[in-house]
Amino acid sequence: MATAMAAPAQAQNFPTGPVRLVIGFPPGGTVDTIGRIIIGPIGARLGQPMVIDTRPGASGVLAVENIARSRPDAHSLVMASAGALAVMPHMLPSMPYDVERDLTPVTQLVRTPQLLVVGRHVAANTVQELIAAANAQPGKLTFGSTGIGSTLHLAGELFKMRAGIDILHVPYRGGAPAVTAMLAGEIDMLLVDIPVVMQHIRSGSFKPLALASASRIGALPDVPTMEQAGVRDVIAEGWYAIYAPPGTPADQVEAVRRAVAAGLEDPATQRALADLGGVVTTSTPTELRDYARSEYVKWGEVVRVSGARMN
Numbered sequence: 001m002a003t004a005m006a007a008p009a010q011a012q013n014f015p016t017g018p019v020r021l022v023i024g025f026p027p028g029g030t031v032d033t034i035g036r037i038i039i040g041p042i043g044a045r046l047g048q049p050m051v052i053d054t055r056p057g058a059s060g061v062l063a064v065e066n067i068a069r070s071r072p073d074a075h076s077l078v079m080a081s082a083g084a085l086a087v088m089p090h091m092l093p094s095m096p097y098d099v100e101r102d103l104t105p106v107t108q109l110v111r112t113p114q115l116l117v118v119g120r121h122v123a124a125n126t127v128q129e130l131i132a133a134a135n136a137q138p139g140k141l142t143f144g145s146t147g148i149g150s151t152l153h154l155a156g157e158l159f160k161m162r163a164g165i166d167i168l169h170v171p172y173r174g175g176a177p178a179v180t181a182m183l184a185g186e187i188d189m190l191l192v193d194i195p196v197v198m199q200h201i202r203s204g205s206f207k208p209l210a211l212a213s214a215s216r217i218g219a220l221p222d223v224p225t226m227e228q229a230g231v232r233d234v235i236a237e238g239w240y241a242i243y244a245p246p247g248t249p250a251d252q253v254e255a256v257r258r259a260v261a262a263g264l265e266d267p268a269t270q271r272a273l274a275d276l277g278g279v280v281t282t283s284t285p286t287e288l289r290d291y292a293r294s295e296y297v298k299w300g301e302v303v304r305v306s307g308a309r310m311n
Contacts, residue, residue, distance in 0.1 A: 014252045015048040015075055022053045022078040024063025029175075030193050030276060031060075034110060034240060035079050037272045041263035046255070059150065060084035061096065064243070068097035072104075072247030074256050079109065082239045083151050086295035090303040091149040099296075105288040106242040107257045109264070110278040113213030114155045114191045114236040115223070117206040121185045127210050127229035130189070131163050138166035144178040144187040147171045149308055152178075154299055155191040155212060155236035157306040159226070162234045182206065193238055194219060194277030212236035219277050239281070239295070241288050253285060 021039060025031040032054070039050035055063045060081045067078040080103075089095050097103065116127065122141075124130035134141045143160075145153035148171050160167055170187050172178040175196045181187050183205055190197070191212060198219075200206040208220060210229040226234035242260060244253055261282045263269065270280055283291070303309070 014255055015046055018048055019046060019050045020053050020076045021050050022055055022063045022066050024056055024060030026056045027054060030195050037269060041266045041269050042259050045259035045262045059088050061088050065096040067243060067245050068102035070245040072245050074244045074248050074252035076245060078243050079240050080243050082295060085292050087151060087154060087299045090300045091309060102246050104244040104246055104248045104253060105285040106244055106253050107260050108241045108281045108283040108288050110240055110273055111281050112193055112238040112278045113211045115194050115211055116191050116209045117197050118189045118209060119182045119185055120205055122188050127231060131165055134165035134167055139168055142168045142170050142187040143189045144170050144172055144181055146175050146178060151238060152192055154302050158236055158302050159191060159234050161305055163231050191236060217277060218274055
């Protein structure tokens, strides 16, 4: 009887110390910034501080691997990204984890729609004008990315597929070099995270043409969605979710889910995320599992059609 009663008592004491949140991207970027915005309000609801453990590499794969190999306890979590969960499994010849087997879904956090921007040297002011220019000179217009297989690369390939145009991919070693290249007129367009280019939109150096999302956002209220601009089925969002190690007890998962949901209801937190172009999107573990599966299928098609692969 004492043994039977010990497990519920132990679960009720969660968390008993700081909760580690692993992030797979370097400090200062969009993902790290989101993590630092959310750890305060979520930790307050948990009653213990959340601390960030930065483990960059392989588009977030190393961070997810760390949690996939951790003991079954929600004191260690990962803020996983679309790339590590739905894209890289199609890109890499082998993966160090299986999303379904080696991770416990907790909740979605936030989505950041990709924004189609062109340089001011490009004559097009709308998506349809851009498509017409691409059709007039197939293969001449270029789009940049943060590397082969990155979410920015595949977002560009998705736009290329759905618009039925021939544009040339030019990979760079990160967002900053790609932005610098477009400022210099070396490439024509980017599908990119909003925070990366907002200052250049405000200065007039870049022209925002459309959001790769289902709805407009408050940060750019006059920018249409791709569908509103005439191109259907171009949903390309950076999305981030909390996962726990495999076998984490269900009551711990629920405690974290509730803390995240409550923490992200905080108005100041929502404003800070909105300033990054982020849309708060919490969920149940089942909803997260189903969404990750659908994203896996979608990006698998894009990888197959585009031929993008990593050796």
